[in-house]
Amino acid sequence: MNVFKDAVARELPWLSAIGADPDGGITRLLYSPAWLETQRELRKQMAQSGFETYFDAVGNLFGRVVGSRYPDEVVLSGSHIDTVVNGGNLDGQFGALAAWIAIRWLNETYGAPLRTLEVVSLAEEEGSRFPYVFWGSKNILGHANPDDVREICDAQGIRFVDAMRECGFTLPNAPLKPRNDIKAFVELHIEQGRVLETNQQSIGVVTAIVGQRRYTVTLSGESNHAGSTPMSYRRDTVQAFSRICVESIGKARLAGDPLVLTFGKVEPQPNTVNVVPGKTVFTIDCRHTDGRQLIAFTGQLERDMQAICREMNIEIDIDLWMDEAPIPMNAGLVSKLERVCRQQDICYRLMHSGAGHDAQIFAEAVPTCMIFMPSIKGISHNPAEATNINDLALGVKTLAMMLYELAYKPEE
Template sequence: MIKHFRHAIEETLPWLSSIGADPTGGMTRLLYSPEWLETQQQFKKRMAESGLETRFDDVGNLYGRLCGTQFPEQVILSGSHIDTVVNGGNLDGQFGALAAWLALDWLKATYGAPLRTVEVVSMAEEEGSRFPYVFWGSKNIFGLANPEEVRHIQDAKGTGFVDAMQACGFTLPAAPLAARTDIRAFVELHIEQGCVLESNGQSIGVVNAIVGQRRYTVTLNGESNHAGTTPMGYRRDTVHAFSRICSQSIEKAKQHGDPLVLTFGKVEPQPNTVNVVPGKTTFTIDCRHTDAAVLREFTEQLENDMRAICDEMDISIDIDLWMDEAPVPMNAELVAALTRLCE
């Protein structure tokens, strides 16, 4: 069986990774981009050829279904997201969707139809890499996505969410999609995106909780001035303010310790030229923890610290908290069952 799956992955992973491959390395497959659409269409074709019933939902989540013989109304769902970050790795997201399909294909060939319905899902989006919105795929599966929250948002190039969606053949729902009530279990295979298992010489682990996340976009406004004629004491330099915020916050995160993590991932100074004091800087913050109260306390203090630094430097600040997701513990029975299977 191991040889079978190794061969199957070696054949399918390069094929899927080639769609959206970036010449500079990795792959870029953003929500509702041409690369995203081609990937979903090609994956749909391959699943259909393997004997699964395939369909898209209204927002682009792709399903491959093998109907159960005794309990068809009860669904075991497995898969992952198909979108990527910019220059993403070929195991993030798509490996979980591929693995679910290959496992179901093997089970069908070996044992025939299952007692309960088993579905593979290739979710439309998880990363939030193109638009300032995350979990569009999974939120729509469970009726948690509000169409009004995305109706007017745009990507960095000014393309509207609705326009990008329509270009791929999908239409923004007028109201939240109804939550699926037939799903009895969901299991996802995912590459470790850190180094804990690897550092401990372990090949597999079972997740017992998903961290909570808070994401911000912060804008600092000072004053652009000539780099050669503006004395240091007269500057309202937003990059200087950002550097103080970044350095102080990261040190506090380190002092706080695991499992809290803090990332300043995107920084855009303006006018972004060599001989002008930057009068505006926009940056993002991503903070995560397994305890909702700790996450809230740390980020609220972070907000206060940023305001204090900006007040001291005569810099105005706008803080936009656009993602606030609570931690989620995993189902104890599933965790125990998966642990037994992995041991």
């Protein structure tokens, strides 16, 4: 454990210093100077430790130790290097750093693996600068369409293609050819929740990444004078929203884990003290690990909202703009990861991920698994994001032992 703890204590500070905000936290957006400096410095560090390093066409960084027996079979591990604005120093980047530390230790301890071990520092996952997510992992698997980003801009009006060019990369004319040499992908990540901490467990073995359905709902009633409009005459959209919110969350609580439901943004109009709000726009985010149950619950939710609005003489428009199915992790890898935890006497739990991760993109094409480490108070996307260094070290150790199983042992 001490070797991993020492490595984390030595390597995490310099990585976190790149893109550090003066008041705390990190801002490292895709194709920004801080992003480019980070990728270049990480490449330099990996090369100095004997890794073969290279960038792909869109800026994903790779560092590899070539396998002695099956060089064309790649066991890949890493995560994204970009952050949200004023984010923490663990989300994303620690997964890439940990993969390098783990593979470096394996190579120094056991020599060359049978299968090629490869670190990936993914170009982007967060979508914090441009309106596109999973740019890094989608390109590796050939899922990214260059036409989807060709004309998009950031909040300052800088075009995606121009920012990319400034970093030395050129947008391809067609989707990249998907890699077919990746035999497994393992992602280490902080939990971004408080389940592990609350249950005093050190490692989460992720079984699935939740499906998500997101809505924008518009309620249209009638704006009118707050003083001269009797209660029985009102078509008050905030009242309708309130009923929808309270009744829906009550049903979500009855449904129980792992379903979660969030009303995240509410905009009443005209949003002034003395006018009955004639229009209210709000968002809904619903997640579940079971696709059928997610569809069934949200379908009932839609019918309930419509019934409330009919009763209150309110018009309703329901826009389902995100509909992502749950993504299970590979059962064989989950079982192998459990075995690693038992062999190392690690206190672990099987759990799902309530947030999206690059692993869900990889899992559609290659055997994939995820390892979670505890998050203190469940805080993430925040400068206060933190994990005890002993838990970080144990996460790296667990990753290293899993990569050993996958890359150093003959197939069972």
